[in-house]
Amino acid sequence: MQNRRDFIRKTALGTMALAFANSADAAIPMPSASLLENDEDKFWKLIRNQFPLSKEKIYLNNGTMGPSPFPVINAVHEAMRDNDINGNYGGWESTAEKLATFVGATADEIALTHNVTDGINIVCWGVPLKKGDEVILTTHEHVGNASPWLNRAKLHGIVIKTFTPAKTAAETLQRINDVITKKTKVIAVPHIPCTIGQILPAKEICKMAKEKNIYSFIDGAHGPGMLKLDLHDMGCDFYATCTHKWLLGPKGTGFLYVRKDMLDTLQTYFVGGGSDTGWDMTKTPPTYSNYVTTAHRYYFGTQNVALYRGVDAAIDFMNYIGMDRVEKRCRGMATEMQNKLLAMGDKIDMLTPTEAESRGAVVGFRIKGVLYTDFYNTAAKNNIRIRSVAENGLNSLRVSTHIYNNMDEVDKLMELVKGA
Numbered sequence: 496m497q498n499r500r501d502f503i504r505k506t507a508l509g510t511m512a513l514a515f516a517n518s519a520d521a522a523i524p525m526p527s528a529s530l531l532e533n534d535e536d537k538f539w540k541l542i543r544n545q546f547p548l549s550k551e552k553i554y555l556n557n558g559t560m561g562p563s564p565f566p567v568i569n570a571v572h573e574a575m576r577d578n579d580i581n582g583n584y585g586g587w588e589s590t591a592e593k594l595a596t597f598v599g600a601t602a603d604e605i606a607l608t609h610n611v612t613d614g615i616n617i618v619c620w621g622v623p624l625k626k627g628d629e630v631i632l633t634t635h636e637h638v639g640n641a642s643p644w645l646n647r648a649k650l651h652g653i654v655i656k657t658f659t660p661a662k663t664a665a666e667t668l669q670r671i672n673d674v675i676t677k678k679t680k681v682i683a684v685p686h687i688p689c690t691i692g693q694i695l696p697a698k699e700i701c702k703m704a705k706e707k708n709i710y711s712f713i714d715g716a717h718g719p720g721m722l723k724l725d726l727h728d729m730g731c732d733f734y735a736t737c738t739h740k741w742l743l744g745p746k747g748t749g750f751l752y753v754r755k756d757m758l759d760t761l762q763t764y765f766v767g768g769g770s771d772t773g774w775d776m777t778k779t780p781p782t783y784s785n786y787v788t789t790a791h792r793y794y795f796g797t798q799n800v801a802l803y804r805g806v807d808a809a810i811d812f813m814n815y816i817g818m819d820r821v822e823k824r825c826r827g828m829a830t831e832m833q834n835k836l837l838a839m840g841d842k843i844d845m846l847t848p849t850e851a852e853s854r855g856a857v858v859g860f861r862i863k864g865v866l867y868t869d870f871y872n873t874a875a876k877n878n879i880r881i882r883s884v885a886e887n888g889l890n891s892l893r894v895s896t897h898i899y900n901n902m903d904e905v906d907k908l909m910e911l912v913k914g915a
């Protein structure tokens with residue numbers, strides 16, 4: 496009996512080891528940057544090979560989830576394995592520094608979170624508001640930005656005001672200005688709404704907010720990895736985002752930027768190991784000294800360090816290619832697609848603005864006379880993954896393009912649209 500148990504244990508471990516060896520993908524060398532200058536098509540094909548994406552499917556839904564490339568997957572595997580072999584603990588704080596450099600901030604302004612909604616809740620509950628104070632949002636919110644503010648309205652009586660993003664940045668600014676009153680305390684808008692993917696004029700919005708003594712919060716779910724960011728230049732007070740969309744990082748990793756001079760304004764309600772400078776339960780009464788002087792005050796306790804090694808690898812991956820090139824490629828393909836859709840004339844109801852500064856790597860549209868869910872299903876049957884948008888009654892389609900896509904894939908979708 497003992498032998499048999501031993502045999503099963505050994506076999507099970509053996510199988511696991513084999514599975515692990517198979518699941519850690521051999522590193523595929525990255526194409527040299529000089530190839531991009533000489534043979535751009537080949538460069539992007541080789542970049543595509545860095546992704547485990549199915550060759551049978553066309554994935555045009557990065558706006559929901561960014562597939563990670565092998566260097567990220569392998570970094571997570573290796574760090575998890577290393578930790579479990581050596582019993583290491585900690586090591587996630589260094590990622591805050593890397594993220595800060597990537598988005599034009601400093602390490603002490605970055606709090607690690609698990610997703611965008613985490614960061615939104617920290618801001619929503621931490622910003623000093625009283626009953627009757629007004630907060631401005633759009634009519635194009637994702638549930639992640641809508642529900643925390645609506646919940647605070649429900650529990651604390653703050654008032655939510657909305658505007659609909661316009662076709663131009665100038666008109667959008669005007670619409671925000673029109674809903675500002677003496678009671679407005681926060682402008683809490685998406686950098687890039689999940690619905691039709693237009694880029695809102697974040698810098699100008701933050702400037703307007705500052706001039707009127709209003710806090711500016713940007714829901715940046717779609718910012719890092721699509722756009723080259725400089726948060727100090729943007730001038731926002733707070734910016735919440737994730738790494739699992741456009742940055743192509745591990746799922747369940749995010750971060751919140753809190754501008755340094757806002758640390759003592761944004762109250763921290765949830766605290767734990769890492770948030771404070773000291774506490775003592777042996778004193779009577781017990782003491783709690785102070786919060787740390789950095790954004791670490793907003794996160795605490797044990798984190799998954801393997802995921803953060805994956806975030807490091809995602810940043811290295813982006814930096815290797817260069818954010819200028821990444822942004823050009825993502826936005827370039829979306830612009831080409833938008834032009835192709837516009838060339839279909841009356842058939843298409845284009846929702847994403849055509850103004851250069853307002854369009855990014857996401858295109859939102861309707862096909863006249865075709866139910867959005869029907870076309871979504873047609874695309875799915877043809878192995879093309881896009882997103883249907885039911886939010887805010889838009890009943891539309893959304894297509895996202897990232898560096899691993901190519902125009903052949905977009906053209907296959909365009910043929911389906913033509914035939915719909």
Ligand SMILES: Cc1ncc(COP(=O)(O)O)c(C=O)c1O
Nearest residue numbers: 610611612637639685689716737
């Ligand atoms: C604009 C926007 N905000 C917030 C979120 C919520 O993100 P998470 O699921 O990481 O909390 C999303 C997710 O798609 C989004 O598109």
